[in-house]
Amino acid sequence: MGEFSIANSPYTYINDSDWPSEAVGVHHVVVRKSFLRRLCVPLTAVSLLANSVYLFLVKEQSVSVLCWSFLLTGFLLILSLWKPVYKESVIIMPAFGVQLETHYSSGRIVRSFVPVGKILKPVLLECVTPVTCYWSLSLIVRGEEELMLVFKELHPPLKILVPIWKALCAAIDYRGKPDAFREDG
Amino acid sequence: MTHAYGNRSGVRYMTGGLKVYYVPWRPFLMQNTLPTFYGTLPIIRTILIRERISLVHGHQAFSTLCHEALMHARTMGYKVVFTDHSLYGFADVGSIHMNKVLQFTLADVSQAICVSHTSKENTVLRSGLLPEKVFVIPNAVDAAMFKPAPERPSSNDIVIVVISRLVYRKGADLLVEVIPEVCRLHPNIRFIVGGDGPKRVRLEEMREKHSLQDRVEMLGAVPHAHVRSVLISGHIFLNSSLTEAFCIAILEAASCGLLTVSTRVGGVPEVLPDDMIILAEPDPRDMVRAIMKAVSILPRIDPQVMHDRMKKLYSWHDVAKRTEIVYNRALKCSNQNLIERVSRYLSCGAWAGKLFCLVMIIDFLLWRLLQLLQPAGDIEEVPDFILPHQHQESEVLEDFKEQCLG
Numbered sequence: 001m002g003e004f005s006i007a008n009s010p011y012t013y014i015n016d017s018d019w020p021s022e023a024v025g026v027h028h029v030v031v032r033k034s035f036l037r038r039l040c041v042p043l044t045a046v047s048l049l050a051n052s053v054y055l056f057l058v059k060e061q062s063v064s065v066l067c068w069s070f071l072l073t074g075f076l077l078i079l080s081l082w083k084p085v086y087k088e089s090v091i092i093m094p095a096f097g098v099q100l101e102t103h104y105s106s107g108r109i110v111r112s113f114v115p116v117g118k119i120l121k122p123v124l125l126e127c128v129t130p131v132t133c134y135w136s137l138s139l140i141v142r143g144e145e146e147l148m149l150v151f152k153e154l155h156p157p158l159k160i161l162v163p164i165w166k167a168l169c170a171a172i173d174y175r176g177k178p179d180a181f182r183e184d185g
Numbered sequence: 186m187t188h189a190y191g192n193r194s195g196v197r198y199m200t201g202g203l204k205v206y207y208v209p210w211r212p213f214l215m216q217n218t219l220p221t222f223y224g225t226l227p228i229i230r231t232i233l234i235r236e237r238i239s240l241v242h243g244h245q246a247f248s249t250l251c252h253e254a255l256m257h258a259r260t261m262g263y264k265v266v267f268t269d270h271s272l273y274g275f276a277d278v279g280s281i282h283m284n285k286v287l288q289f290t291l292a293d294v295s296q297a298i299c300v301s302h303t304s305k306e307n308t309v310l311r312s313g314l315l316p317e318k319v320f321v322i323p324n325a326v327d328a329a330m331f332k333p334a335p336e337r338p339s340s341n342d343i344v345i346v347v348i349s350r351l352v353y354r355k356g357a358d359l360l361v362e363v364i365p366e367v368c369r370l371h372p373n374i375r376f377i378v379g380g381d382g383p384k385r386v387r388l389e390e391m392r393e394k395h396s397l398q399d400r401v402e403m404l405g406a407v408p409h410a411h412v413r414s415v416l417i418s419g420h421i422f423l424n425s426s427l428t429e430a431f432c433i434a435i436l437e438a439a440s441c442g443l444l445t446v447s448t449r450v451g452g453v454p455e456v457l458p459d460d461m462i463i464l465a466e467p468d469p470r471d472m473v474r475a476i477m478k479a480v481s482i483l484p485r486i487d488p489q490v491m492h493d494r495m496k497k498l499y500s501w502h503d504v505a506k507r508t509e510i511v512y513n514r515a516l517k518c519s520n521q522n523l524i525e526r527v528s529r530y531l532s533c534g535a536w537a538g539k540l541f542c543l544v545m546i547i548d549f550l551l552w553r554l555l556q557l558l559q560p561a562g563d564i565e566e567v568p569d570f571i572l573p574h575q576h577q578e579s580e581v582l583e584d585f586k587e588q589c590l591g
Contacts, residue, residue, distance in 0.1 A: 009563065125195075125196075126195070126196040126567075127195065128194065128195045128196060128206055128207070128208055128209065128228075129209065129228075130208065130209055130210055130224075130228060131227040131228050131231075132227060132228060132231050133196075133206070133228065133231050133232060133235065135565075157565050158565055158568075159565070
């Protein structure tokens with residue numbers, strides 16, 4: 001059982017497995033709610049209150065001011081609810097496969113299972129977007145053209161991805177495939 | 186770092202462990218991305234921090250990404266080197282604007298590199314840069330790839346090879362005048378023309394008009410890997426460019442043992458020794474005279490001797506060593522704060538100077554804002570990754586894992 005969080009990063013890593021006793025390996029990455037996001041709910045409440053007071057007290061106002069105030073409130077509301085991922089998990093069962101889970105704040109859980117026979121290799125890749133660059137852990141799946149992302153919503157840092165990648169490699173290796181550990185650059 | 190080419194996007198590793206970032210910005214004109222001024226600041230900052238960069242080297246005055254990257258690098262305090270590969274004019278509207286942009290970029294560059302002395306003169310005049318800051322490092326040729334044919338093409342015909350983009354700048358119009366005249370004067374000469382471009386139509390028309398289909402062969406675009414095989418099928422290489430900062434093509438031809446005939450423009454006279462090249466004015470009559478002279482001295486040329494001389498004169502190792510000296514000099518330049526740097530821009534012109542200052546100040550403010558929103562400590566550094574040989578694989582992986590986990 002291991003847990004660590006990284007300074008300056010909103011992610012915490014929790015390891016529930018008791019490897020190497022060949023039991024199931026469970027890895028969680030939990031999102032700590034950032035300070036800004038925690039402010040959003042009270043800010044929304046304050047702005048709604050201000051809106052209603054304003055409407056009540058001031059009789060004449062232009063339509064545009066009304067619209068802008070509602071838009072602002074709506075925006076703050078969306079910001080506080082948007083990207084509601086609370087946790088993403090990887091459950092590694094060496095003999096069967098890998099289960100990927102995404103837990104949302106609303107309670108919804110999205111799960112997907114990849115049988116061990118279909119996984120060719122887990123790879124750590126750098127993804128480049130027009131504004132940023134980050135590491136991602138993916139699985140090369142037999143028969144699929146696209147890589148399957150292990151963490152679909154979150155972008156955990158490399159320090160969190162490496163132990164999970166090691167565990168995935170060990171699980172794949174365990175089933176007796178002759179491929180050596182190799183990182184794709 | 187460059188922009189994405191079609192599907193080629195993301196991070197790739199080249200031979201020797203060179204890491205290339207293909208940033209998914211779409212090129213909109215002539216392989217250039219849209220100039221966004223500040224749009225590239227986030228990704229450039231991320232790459233410079235995560236790769237622990239000490240120095241940024243930009244190439245080519247026509248690249249918008251280059252100018253933006255150099256501007257952002259200067260704002261963030263990195264040392265900057267710029268290499269100019271081409272000559273530009275002063276007279277037309279496009280050149281005037283380009284020169285102003287160049288003046289902006291080079292106002293604050295640590296060092297600059299040009300590929301020939303002519304190019305150095307041109308760059309210094311266009312940008313107002315101090316000549317002491319400009320180094321001249323000529324390009325080189327891969328002598329291992331461009332070797333002469335084991336045996337010379339044995340026919341009675343003399344084959345003249347032309348490989349260039351068929352555009353105005355490369356003198357395609359001169360070729361249209363020169364080729365029929367040479368074919369008329371010397372019945373044993375054949376031409377091989379490789380390359381494609383808007384002027385290809387004119388060359389095809391010329392072939393039709395003078396019925397030279399059996400004496401002029403048009404190959405179309407030649408991939409770089411096949412250039413050597415085209416070159417070794419000839420005896421003489423003809424270059425008719427109207428402007429050229431350096432011209433690697435004639436280096437490749439000389440390395441393959443061909444005698445070169447070229448127009449005396451730009452940096453071309455600096456490239457080859459006088460006995461390997463015959464120069465002519467960019468005028469059809471003078472070029473025909475030069476070709477005839479080349480034909481007469483052809484029997485005295487030994488391709489292997491020429492190749493050995495080229496191997497000694499030009500090598501990429503030498504270019505790398507000299508570039509390293511420039512880098513060391515750049516790194517020794519003093520750090521300057523915003524006020525000192527902004528004062529350099531003011532001297533660029535009455536209106537332009539103030540505009541440049543404004544651009545740099547906004548860039549500085551945006552950088553500070555970005556530092557607030559995404560502190561440098563949040564951007565994790567990439568571990569050093571050395572490409573493994575076969576037996577070292579597991580050691581490299583262990584090393585990588587150690588670096589990642591800190």
